[in-house]
Every structure is written in structure tokens, then in C-alpha cells.
Amino acid sequence: MSAPTVPLATRPPALLSRWPSQGLLTSTGLSVTGNAMVAVVVPVLVLARTGSPALAGLAISAAFAAMVPALVFGGTLIDRWGRRRISVAADLLSGAAVAALPLLDLVAGLTIVSVAALVAVGAAFDGPGMAAREALRPDVARAAGLPLERVNACGEATDGIGNVAGPALAGIGIAVVGITGTLWAAAAMFVAAAATTALSVPGQLRPVPQRESYLAATTAGLRRVWRDATLRALAVAGMLVMLFVAPLVLALTSATRTSGPQGQAGLLVAVLSIGLIVGALGYGALARRVRRRPVVITSLTLASAALAALALAPGTAMTTVLVAVVGLGFGPVNPIFAVLAQERTPQHLRGRVIGTLGSLSLLASPVGTLLAGVLLQTSGPAATFAVIALGCLLGTAYIALTPGLRHIERTEELEDQP
Known part of the structure; x- marks a missing residue:
């Protein structure tokens, strides 16, 4: 509700x-x-x-x-x-x-x-x-x-x-x-x-x-995220996903630096972004006909499978396809997370809640990138892609099992149009 x-x-x-x-x-x-x-x-x-x-x-x-x-x-x-x-x-x-x-x-x-x-x-x-x-x-x-x-x-x-x-x-x-x-x-x-x-x-x-001190107002946003089960679960899920996804561009760049053709890293990043765009727009077109929780779990599982396949060091053409699939998989996740945060937050707290959730995700990004850099240096891109894939599966399992994200469908009935 x-x-x-x-x-x-x-x-x-x-x-x-x-x-x-x-x-x-x-x-x-x-x-x-x-x-x-x-x-x-x-x-x-x-x-x-x-x-x-x-x-x-x-x-x-x-x-x-x-x-x-x-x-x-x-x-x-x-x-x-x-x-x-x-x-x-x-x-x-x-x-x-x-x-x-x-x-x-x-x-x-x-x-x-x-x-x-x-x-x-x-x-x-x-x-x-x-x-x-x-x-x-x-x-x-x-x-x-x-x-x-x-x-x-x-x-x-x-x-x-x-x-x-x-x-x-x-x-x-x-x-x-x-x-x-x-x-x-x-x-x-x-x-x-x-x-x-x-x-x-x-x-x-x-x-x-709202008439309240600045510190009290900021604390109210933090309290809202902590006390609301759905927002708290969103914060943890966002940190888990970003911890392992943030290093993806670094891993792609490292994988193509020596073995791939010149310019392939830039092409793969563009393909990843295009996949994200298509995935997000696709969800937007179908959002009133599908349920949120299965879409998030299925999308992240698909992205995790494609990342695991990247660990096998496929050829250039297959790598491009897999990167596109990764983008498609991640595409619906941010829109769904954004809608949940907006629905669970009263208007007078909306900026604080969105800012808190965003800052937590940002905290995870440099940590993941730093750890991935060490892993790339010691074990190479294949092992890094495998760890990223396992991390995404971990995030998917958390989303599937946590009670806070169990009841996240819209309150009205799903549209039954063909």
C-alpha cells in the first residue's frame, strides 16, 4: 500500500x-x-x-x-x-x-x-x-x-x-x-x-x-529508510547489486585491452548502454501487464547468466551479444526500484529518501571497483567476470528471499489487455 x-x-x-x-x-x-x-x-x-x-x-x-x-x-x-x-x-x-x-x-x-x-x-x-x-x-x-x-x-x-x-x-x-x-x-x-x-x-x-531543524529533517529521511521494510530492503539490494556491477566497465576494458581489437572496449560499453535503454523502455511499455517481482528476479538472473558466460572468454561477436543481454537484464531494475521508493515515501520525505538510497549505492560503487581492480591484477578478467556474476546472483537471491520485497505489486489489478 x-x-x-x-x-x-x-x-x-x-x-x-x-x-x-x-x-x-x-x-x-x-x-x-x-x-x-x-x-x-x-x-x-x-x-x-x-x-x-x-x-x-x-x-x-x-x-x-x-x-x-x-x-x-x-x-x-x-x-x-x-x-x-x-x-x-x-x-x-x-x-x-x-x-x-x-x-x-x-x-x-x-x-x-x-x-x-x-x-x-x-x-x-x-x-x-x-x-x-x-x-x-x-x-x-x-x-x-x-x-x-x-x-x-x-x-x-x-x-x-x-x-x-x-x-x-x-x-x-x-x-x-x-x-x-x-x-x-x-x-x-x-x-x-x-x-x-x-x-x-x-x-x-x-x-x-515542513518546519523542523536541518539535522532533524535529514535524520527523518534516514529513519524512514531504516524503519520501512521495503525501503530498507531496497537499500541493501541496491548496495549489493552496485557492489558487483560498478566494476563491469573496468572489467570489459581490461578484457579487451590486450586480446580484443582496438576500440572494442568503447563499442562494448555503448552496447551495454543501449541494452540498458532497450530494457528500461521495454519494461515501461509492458509495466501495466507484468508483475514487478518476477521481472526483477528474471532480469537479474538473465544478466547473471550472461556475465557467467563472459567468464568463458568467448569471441568478439559472442561477447558483444552477451554484453547486450547483460544490459537488457539490468534495464528494468532501476525503473522498478525507483517506483517502489516513490510509492513507499510520503511527498514531504521523497527527496531525503531518494538521496539516502542513492548515496548508499554510491558508497558501494568505489568499493566494488577497488576490489575488482585488485582481482583483475591478480587473477585476470575471466575470474573477475565470474565473481561479478556470482555477486549478481547473490543480489538476486536476496531480492527473492527478503520479506521486504515480497509484496511489491501495485495495488490495482494488472491490466488484462492483449
Whole structure:
């Protein structure tokens, strides 16, 4: 059963259109694309200035380090100041942090410290911005009269599209206009995202303000996740899956570095992303006709089987097919997890709960990547794929057995249309 919610402010009939949902998806795509461009350009910038891969890795690590606390404490800002307002502000501030890189380079010159600091600042704004856009999905779904599952599926697919388009645009930009020009283009993406959200998502779509201290408000979100069996199970499941899935790109890159043709790693990452997009959109189209729990268990089992097959070191063609299957398997999982979090959370806590769940998943990502790096160094890609597959099966078993995820179907009857 859905948790009780705080009533939204009155919405005029003009809002009952699909423009809010389309605008939110557009701003999501622009923001994710900008982030993906920065993720490519910053290491290239550091390598060009220092020639050190370790320093390039440090700059990216600064982003992960900043996002975790920003998600936890930024969730309170989302619930206090409004989801639309935080989404717009986060994109504008992220764009400003990116634009500061070429500006500072022009005025005083960049150092590794200044690059890492600006990347961390930008990432600190990115976290609450992502959580705010996810928290807006139920609002725009209601305004557009669309199923929540479909809006979440399209949102996750849009993330995938941005993560595919961003690196491609960054590569083209670096070749055509250089590093500085590409950074300006990424900053413009964030500004366009903020403008799209401001123009498309109605200002009335925000919860009633709550009067409580900042620390008490943040703690209330953490308590909600801990005390609700479904949210607690979602947090554990998300951490388990991310612990083993986060190193997948690193494992694919390592596997193709010496044995595969040049450029195969990039192709496989693109195929993985396309599989995720297709899987998410496929679930969105069928969500009203299928049950959530069997879809999650079946999808993760399929992805685990494909990962286990990758451990057998198949040829290039079969590897490509298996990576696509992995993406298809993982595709429906994020939309379903997002819907469950939204349904189980009252509106006045939505930003805090989404921020808490996201921060826990992010905590697992660097741990999994670090351990996978050691395993790749000592045992090679085949053993790493086998461990990733076993880890995904472990996550699947937890989801299948935990009482918190046993009753997660929507309350209304499944549609029985052909």
C-alpha cells in the first residue's frame, strides 16, 4: 500500500498535459549528457597538463567523494525548498563549476588541486540535482496522466542515452574545438537543462513546507529508510547489486585491452548502454501487464547468466551479444526500484529518501571497483567476470528471499489487455 502523502498545491487544468513529463525528460537528458562530457574531458585535461593517469584518477575520485554526502544532506534541501527549485539551481551551479575551469585557466592557470576542487563542487551539485529530478517524476506523471512506471522507465532510458551521447560528443568536441571549447559546451548543456525544467515543470508541484531543524529533517529521511521494510530492503539490494556491477566497465576494458581489437572496449560499453535503454523502455511499455517481482528476479538472473558466460572468454561477436543481454537484464531494475521508493515515501520525505538510497549505492560503487581492480591484477578478467556474476546472483537471491520485497505489486489489478 502506498504511504500517505502531503497534498500538492492546487494545479490548474492547463497543467494536465504531457509537457511537464516531456520537459523533465529533456532536462534529464541534457544534464546527464553534460555530466558524461565532463567525465571524459576532465581526465583528458589532467593528462594533457600532467601526463599522470594517477592524478587523472584523483580528479574523478573527487567527484565520487563529494556526491555521497551531497546526496544525503541535499535530500533535505529538496524537501525543504522544492524539487523543481533544487533541480534548476543544481544544474545552474553545476554549469558554473564547469565554466569555472576554462575561466580559471585563462586567468590564473589550472592546477590539479583547482581541477579536483571544481570537479568536486560540480559533483556536489549534481547529486541533489539527480535526486530532485527523480523526485519530480511522480509529480509530472500525475500532471500528464501517465503511469508512474512508464515515466520512470523513460527517465532511466534517458539517463542511458545521455551516457552514450556524452562521451561521443566530448570526443568530437575535443577534436574540433579543443578541451576548452568542449567544457563550454558542457556548461551550456547544464544551463539548457535548468531552463527546460524551469519552463516545463510547474512551480506548484512541490510539497507543503515542513518546519523542523536541518539535522532533524535529514535524520527523518534516514529513519524512514531504516524503519520501512521495503525501503530498507531496497537499500541493501541496491548496495549489493552496485557492489558487483560498478566494476563491469573496468572489467570489459581490461578484457579487451590486450586480446580484443582496438576500440572494442568503447563499442562494448555503448552496447551495454543501449541494452540498458532497450530494457528500461521495454519494461515501461509492458509495466501495466507484468508483475514487478518476477521481472526483477528474471532480469537479474538473465544478466547473471550472461556475465557467467563472459567468464568463458568467448569471441568478439559472442561477447558483444552477451554484453547486450547483460544490459537488457539490468534495464528494468532501476525503473522498478525507483517506483517502489516513490510509492513507499510520503511527498514531504521523497527527496531525503531518494538521496539516502542513492548515496548508499554510491558508497558501494568505489568499493566494488577497488576490489575488482585488485582481482583483475591478480587473477585476470575471466575470474573477475565470474565473481561479478556470482555477486549478481547473490543480489538476486536476496531480492527473492527478503520479506521486504515480497509484496511489491501495485495495488490495482494488472491490466488484462492483449
